[in-house]
Amino acid sequence: MENPAETKWMADGNCANKAPSVFFPSDGVGVEKAKLVCEGCPVTDQCLEYAIAHRIDHGVWGGTSERQRRRIIRARAQKRAANAQQPALQVN
Numbered sequence: 001m002e003n004p005a006e007t008k009w010m011a012d013g014n015c016a017n018k019a020p021s022v023f024f025p026s027d028g029v030g031v032e033k034a035k036l037v038c039e040g041c042p043v044t045d046q047c048l049e050y051a052i053a054h055r056i057d058h059g060v061w062g063g064t065s066e067r068q069r070r071r072i073i074r075a076r077a078q079k080r081a082a083n084a085q086q087p088a089l090q091v092n
Contacts, residue, residue, distance in 0.1 A: 038063035
């Protein structure tokens with residue numbers, strides 16, 4: 001069960017009064033149109049993080065396409081792996 005407070009930000013998005021179908025396009029032109037709605041949106045960061053945290057594979061979220069989110073997830077994983085391999089700094 002999802003916590004309603006976790007999605008409260010959605011009401012403040014540029015997409016709040018748009019048809020959901022706008023954000024689940026079938027082609028690249030549709031993706032670009034959806035991204036235009038996201039431009040200047042006050043909740044873009046929350047939207048993107050929600051989609052990443054919930055592994056949402058379809059649609060435009062936080063101004064990003066499915067492919068862009070996969071790249072972000074991959075880059076973050078690589079950064080975590082690189083940081084985990086670095087020796088801890090010793091402070092005397």
